[in-house]
Amino acid sequence: MDIQNELVWSHSRGRALHDCARAYWYTYYGSWGGWVADGDPAVRQAYVEKKLTSRPMWTGTVVHGIAETGLKRAMQDARRGAVREWSLEEMRAAAHRTVNEDIVGSETGAWLERPARRTGFAEHYYALPVTHADWDAAADEIDRQVVNLHGNRIYQRLLVTAARIREVEELRRFAVGDPAFGAQVYLAVDALVADGKGGVVIIDWKTGENHDDAEIGSQLGIYGLYATQELGVPEDQIVAMHVNLRHGTETRHPVGPVEIALARAAVLAGVAEMRAPLRDVANNLADKDDFPTVPEGSDRCRWCNFRRSCGRG
Ligand code: SF4
Structure with a gap:
């Protein structure tokens, strides 16, 4: 059986198109x-x-x-x-x-x-x-x-609060925006934990030398979009942070209605950008010559x- 090559947006895929x-x-x-x-x-x-x-x-x-x-x-x-x-x-x-x-x-x-x-x-x-x-x-x-x-x-x-952990590195796929547009997203959250009050805490481990806080913030915004849309978490009850294990630092990122709206817009714009060079959008067919x-x-x-x-x- 042939496996269909589908266009599914992810944070790394969006970045890859811009890199080369x-x-x-x-x-x-x-x-x-x-x-x-x-x-x-x-x-x-x-x-x-x-x-x-x-x-x-x-x-x-x-x-x-x-x-x-x-x-x-x-x-x-x-x-x-x-x-x-x-x-x-x-x-x-x-x-x-x-x-x-x-x-x-x-x-x-x-x-x-x-x-x-x-x-x-x-x-x-x-x-x-x-x-x-x-x-x-x-x-x-x-x-x-x-x-x-x-x-x-x-x-x-x-x-010590493991009973509240909802997800660790689970690969998730979900739809974003108007179903007619057909945007799909992949993500896997390092750890997503219920806070016991109806909200969640999202943890992202980082291990590298250099990380861009703005980029991490946009990645966490996508996780926030997932938490609200797929898990029903209220937009104002999300705490998101990244922990840098190389430097031993913790950085909290705002994830609320503004960041979630930006995340949704980024996914839709990213999917449109990925479709633009395709020879056949319905079948997700791409020609090497169209990717410089x-x-x-x-x-x-x-x-x-x-x-x-x-x-x-
Ligand atoms: S031009 Fe070729 S070698 Fe250079 S980054 Fe792109 S794919 Fe890699």
């Missing part, structure tokens, strides 16, 4: 169907490249995975009425196992047997000059952030996953 239209095309069209290992080689190559990660992205994936596991364990415990401690040392050991498996699986090429499930690094795929010390530094940063997560007051608060590359020599190409497919490898 050609990379966007590879991500959402040129790699479509590449999960079939012996299919079209060009499609398979783009699919493999789409799955590549890098050390900074990987830090976020591993730390988010530990946070997700810890919170889901606590939610299960709250349902069963039994508490299993997940000590700091156990969390660090779990992260350490993932780190080792990921690096070895990528280095040996074993990840290519299941690129959707295993971790492959651009550092290996593109044979970048990365030293053992560089890998050690990345592993140390993950360990440091797991320690920060464990000591974080919001994480600890979530553990960035200029030769652009810094963006140095770190782009698709630089081999794109001929800039």
